[in-house]
Amino acid sequence: MTPEEILLRDAFLLGIELKLFWLVALLYGISFIIGISYLISSNSGVGKTLTWGLRITLIIHTILIIFRTFEGMRPPFQNLYETLSWFAWFANATYLYAQSRWREVHLPGFIVAGIAMAACLYSLLTRSPVIAPVPPALQSHWYEVHVITAFLSYAVFVVSFSVEVCFLKFKINTEESPGMFGYMDENFRRWTHRLVLFGFPLLTFAVFSGAAWANDAWGRYWSWDPKETWSLITWTVYAMYLHSKTISRWKGPTASVLNILGFICMIMTFIGVNWLVKLLDIPSLHTYAV
Amino acid sequence: MLYRLLSSLKTSVYILAFMCLIFLIGTIFPQGENIEDYIKAGGKYVAVVRALDFLDIFISPLFLITTAILLLNLVICLFERFKIFLKIKRTPMDFQSLKNHPNRVTFNNADIEKRLKKTGFKLKAEAQSGAPPRVKIYEKGLQYWWLSWCYHVGIILAIFGFFLTALFAFEKDVLLYPEKPETISLYSEDTRWNEFLRDIGVEVSDKQEKNEYVLTLKEFRTEYYQGLKLDYPKEKLERLAIGIGTKKLKPSKKGFSYMPRMWLTSLDVKKPDGNILDAELWVNRPFRTGSLTLYQMGYEQKVNMTANGQRLEVEARVPFEVKGVKGKFVLGSLKLGTLFKRDGTTEEIKPVTTLYHIPESDPQAREVLGEVGLGEKLDARGVLFEFRDYKEGSYLSYRKDPGVRLVGLACLFVFLGLFVRSLGAWYRIQYAAERKIAYVIVSSRGILADKDRIIRKLNK
Secondary structure, three states: OOHHHHHHHHHHHHHHHHHHHHHHHHHHHHHHHHHHHHHHHOOHHHHHHHHHHHHHHHHHHHHHHHHHHHHHOOOOOOOHHHHHHHHHHHHHHHHHHHHOOOOOOOOHHHHHHHHHHHHHHHHHHHOOOOOOOOOHHHOOHHHHHHHHHHHHHHHHHHHHHHHHHHHHHHOOOOOOOOEOOEOOOHHHHHHHHHHHHHHHHHHHHHHHHHHHHHHHHHOOOOOOOHHHHHHHHHHHHHHHHHHHOOOHHHOOHHHHHHHHHHHHHHHHHHHHOOHHHHHHOOOOOOOOOO | OHHHHHOOHHHHHHHHHHHHHHHHHHHHOOOOOOHHHHHHOOOOOHHHHHHOOHHHHHHOHHHHHHHHHHHHHHHHHHHHHHHHHHOOOOOOOOHHHHHHOOOOEEEOOOOHHHHHHHOOOEEEEEOOOOOOOOOEEEEEOOOHHHHHHHHHHHHHHHHHHHHHHHHHOEEEEEEEEOOEOEEEEOOOOOOHHHHHHHHOOOOOOOOOHHHEEEEEEEEEEEEEEEEEEEEOOOOHHHHHHHHHOOOOOEEEEEEEEEEEEEEEEEEEEEOOOOOEEEEEEEOOEOEEEOOEEEEEEEEEEEEEEEEOOEEEEEEOOOOEOOOOOOOEEEEOOOEEEEEEOOOOOEEEEEEEEEEEEEOOOOOOOOEEEEEEEOOOEEEEOOEEEEEEEEEEEEEEEEEEOOOHHHHHHHHHHHHHHHHHHHHOOEEEEEEEEEOOEEEEEEEEEOOOOOHHHHHHHHHO
16 A cells, blocks of 8 residues: 555544544533433433433444554554543443442433543544554553553542532432432442442552553653652542541541542543642643643 | 550541642642742742752652651551451351341251352351350451551552662663763762761762673664654644544645654673673663663764865754854754554665754744755755764663662552452351241452342352
8 A cells, every 4th residue: 555545544544433433422412411401300211311321322432442443453542532532431331330230320420421521522622533653652561551550440430429429419318218319328329439449459550550661661660740649649549538438437528528539639630730830820830741 | 645646547547648738749849949940930938848848848858757657657557457467356246136137138948057168158256155046157258457458568668669769779871872882880879878878977989890880882773653644633623523524634745754663772781790791672671680770761863964065073953053154053863774664564764864944033943954865965055064974872771779679569569459458359147047047147348249149149
């Protein structure tokens, strides 16, 4: 094939992929709107539609990720454009798995749909989808493992956060009859802890594999740059959450606050490090790797 | 009182919260910067920044003391728990409490105990007093409290590793050109430990010849990808237009670019004992021998050229002047080595570079004057440039870090412990039988634990 033919083929495939990705973003958006309607109407039929909307989106999103894998001839975890898509997919998949274990609870789906839509739009509007060769510094198995585990953990924390928020707002004190949005009882709440228990070792491994990658690439496993430090803050806050769950007086609201704080730290690590510059008006903030 | 405070889990949470605050400060204030530069740049809260060492927060007394307190808290907590775990006593509940417990499950057969043993449960305790039937405790799975204890030990080891790195690690660079061996030493007087020794008046030697390595570059190679480009718009609405199909993606008019694929170095490493090793390294693949680790950081290129007959040795990406011409010139990175093309073939690149002009009025601007290959000439700005020859050096860094292995092992230990603790299933069953009816309470830990599955198994 001549370079021109290769480029035309790439353009054609990328065109299909982008249409599919916009469709996925649109479906997350529709699910989010259905979720808002559910929040307003508290009609369980609308709640079920929200869950079905997310299921259909998951199927199309899975096709998109498989398509991208064939298009690039490699797993799609190499840049932020791809990992944001992966993050949204995994948040949705984790949510749907957890949701299948709940009794008539659909509400956290609207938060997950909103976050997944935001991730897809951020990826589509600010990142380049063009499949480019990987630069030397990123050619490491540690890097791949680091990115995959970090985003897996982030996706799990998204679901934990949405469960926590819904529980705090609409909890019921009895298991006898459902509340406005289903059985948001203590059994439902336990999922926040279970999800963090699952996500925390992944986050630990993400920090560890990132350090191992840095050690191989630059010979320094830890440089205290803001991105690294924020990942350590996130890790520490979730460690505090897990410890608070073992202290009887802190199991309730204190743990909830820490879970929500952990989620905020995660967002800071992910995209918010440079917001801090403007927020505090500090001229020489180090913003490497944002 | 202090011991009790330090053995408390609540204290751990408070210390972790305080550490978060320190980490946060470390991301706000520019680390490693001079206080004078900070003031010049308009930095705020100068008195506090200076007093608490915010510009070097991660080696400041505040951080070190907090870490030491955390370490102490961890050690005391682990010691206390160790004593408790060794003497751990499982106390079965009395039969009536079991029978009336809201979570108890009943089975209409008496061979539940056999089934428990068959499914891997082990008898751990049996009530010794009270009237029969007596309650027994069965357990299955790794004891989560010991797992938790083990990975906390891992955290202590990791912190020790960090301290070793902070005190004794150092990092230096070396630039290697062919046929110009360089000697490096795995001793540095600039470690924090040596700084500390100097501060307390101990004499620190500036050289330790025993630990010297001689590095001789054999070959430095660069490889490139053929970067074919698509014109993907930056404008958000145009992106949306592609998404809904009203606009098509087109190949870039700029043609293809060279995208770095790899930088590789082959060299001889003469060890302190006289042995010579054949070494090869590239980005993300350091070379390790003994305590020495070499990393590929980059390269330096020097071009021999003439400008209107005047001989010049110019370093790529470093501006230079030509007599009688206003402004400066600069050469872009020299492209040479192997090109990996998109059609699967490879090609040796004829060395080529781009010449830019930097106007006097705007030192940041770069005006492209053209490309010039090896042996070629370029007439620009009234100057005849000729690219005559070049040489390429490999830029390596070397590091000695006695903490890295301990940190690596400790982190692996922490991760495995955490992973098994979080996911692994652990069950405890309180069991008693009365007149062919078995009463059971199942408790569990770990994400993979499924009480219903255990009850189903016992029911089969």
